[in-house]
Amino acid sequence: MRQLALDLSAHHYNIYIGEGLLDNRELLTGYCAGDNVLILTNETLAPLYLAQVKESLQQKNIYEFVIADGEQYKNLTSYSAILDFLIKKEFRRNDTLLALGGGVIGDLGGFVAASYQRGMGLIQLPTSLLAQVDSSVGGKTAVNHAQGKNLIGAFYQPKAVLIDTNTLSSLPQREYVSGFAEVAKYALLGSKSIEKLLRHELSAIQRRDSKTLSDIIFYSCEKKAQVVAADEKEQGERALLNLGHTFAHALEKLTHYKYFLHGEAVAIGMQMALNLSVDKGLIKPDSAELFSTMLADLKLPLVVDIALSASDILEAMKLDKKNLNQNYRLVLPAESGCVIVEESDRELLQQVIRKQLK
Numbered sequence: 124m125r126q127l128a129l130d131l132s133a134h135h136y137n138i139y140i141g142e143g144l145l146d147n148r149e150l151l152t153g154y155c156a157g158d159n160v161l162i163l164t165n166e167t168l169a170p171l172y173l174a175q176v177k178e179s180l181q182q183k184n185i186y187e188f189v190i191a192d193g194e195q196y197k198n199l200t201s202y203s204a205i206l207d208f209l210i211k212k213e214f215r216r217n218d219t220l221l222a223l224g225g226g227v228i229g230d231l232g233g234f235v236a237a238s239y240q241r242g243m244g245l246i247q248l249p250t251s252l253l254a255q256v257d258s259s260v261g262g263k264t265a266v267n268h269a270q271g272k273n274l275i276g277a278f279y280q281p282k283a284v285l286i287d288t289n290t291l292s293s294l295p296q297r298e299y300v301s302g303f304a305e306v307a308k309y310a311l312l313g314s315k316s317i318e319k320l321l322r323h324e325l326s327a328i329q330r331r332d333s334k335t336l337s338d339i340i341f342y343s344c345e346k347k348a349q350v351v352a353a354d355e356k357e358q359g360e361r362a363l364l365n366l367g368h369t370f371a372h373a374l375e376k377l378t379h380y381k382y383f384l385h386g387e388a389v390a391i392g393m394q395m396a397l398n399l400s401v402d403k404g405l406i407k408p409d410s411a412e413l414f415s416t417m418l419a420d421l422k423l424p425l426v427v428d429i430a431l432s433a434s435d436i437l438e439a440m441k442l443d444k445k446n447l448n449q450n451y452r453l454v455l456p457a458e459s460g461c462v463i464v465e466e467s468d469r470e471l472l473q474q475v476i477r478k479q480l481k
């Protein structure tokens with residue numbers, strides 16, 4: 124088992140990474156304060172991992188709340204139903220919610236924990252690659268609104284994050300590949316350890332080699348923790364984690380969140396960002412090419428293979444909540460790491476988008 128610390132001004136917590144952590148009684152029980160525990164999960168994960176987690180707990184009352192699987196259930200209806208359950212079972216503030224699942228469960232469970240009695244205990248048990256390298260770390264929690272994704276939420280840090288790498292063995296291949304977009308993002312943000320692993324360990328990645336995945340998750344969490352520790356509430360540097368995301372959110376919104384997985388849209392978005400960086404002279408064409416090859420080798424898509432126009436994509440980008448004013452606020456890869464750029468040239472933006480259209 125490996126361990127990382129996330130040190131924030133008002134919180135300190137550990138991220139544990141290893142095989143079989145869902146069976147680790149000492150760790151799981153140790154972090155669950157109070158008499159009551161609620162395990163929040165979904166219908167796909169419950170038959171796979173719920174019994175195992177229950178077996179590792181020794182609290183007086185162990186409850187489960189299982190929601191249907193899908194992004195569309197990360198909403199106020201699920202949120203409200205979970206709160207009703209906590210109230211009915213007389214949960215108290217020092218009791219614990221375990222979020223067992225991908226980013227949907229983590230975000231929803233996190234927001235419930237943030238708001239129930241102004242904050243109850245939360246432990247993240249991420250099971251998808253995306254959740255293990257990104258969403259479970261850093262304290263962003265949210266539910267979606269009909270008008271947009273993640274519009275209602277809070278910054279709320281867990282007591283601990285327990286990453287059981289064994290859970291990746293059941294992750295569907297498309298979800299697995301998609302999770303690598305966020306991993307590759309850390310390489311573009313300057314993590315040399317990740318860049319090296321992604322360039323040289325492709326066959327180990329393909330066969331889901333446990334040691335390689337543990338390294339990849341460790342360095343990803345390390346990079347994310349470093350950025351979050353410097354800027355917990357996204358006043359500055361944390362915005363760098365949005366590399367590729369302004370383009371990606373537009374692609375996801377225009378296709379009603381049904382066509383691309385999040386990581387797939389992020390990969391295309393990162394390629395668009397690379398195109399713009401080359402045009403603006405922020406990165407040499409050769410360096411950009413190396414990153415494009417890395418994304419392609421991971422089998423991530425780089426091209427929009429559905430009919431969308433550059434002007435529609437640009438229009439949808441305007442609505443991204445990360446755009447603070449009239450300009451497009453974008454994270455762009457540079458020779459070492461990334462920079463934040465305000466871009467107002469619509470024609471240039473359309474050109475770099477068009478390069479990735481079919």
Ligand SMILES: NC(=O)c1ccc[n+]([C@@H]2O[C@H](COP(=O)([O-])OP(=O)(O)OC[C@H]3O[C@@H](n4cnc5c(N)ncnc54)[C@H](O)[C@@H]3O)[C@@H](O)[C@H]2O)c1
Pocket residue numbers: 165167168171192193194197224225226227228230250251252253254257258259260261262263264272273290291292293294295298385
């Ligand atoms: N809080 C943050 O900082 C942050 C960052 C990035 C993304 N997110 C959010 O995360 C969500 C996306 O997360 P996701 O990609 O994990 O989606 P997800 O939670 O929907 O999981 C993807 C699919 O994989 C299944 N799954 C997960 N783990 C599995 C396993 N071990 N075995 C078998 N199936 C498994 C799920 O049931 C689901 O069908 C979005 O809602 C996004 O907004 C949050």
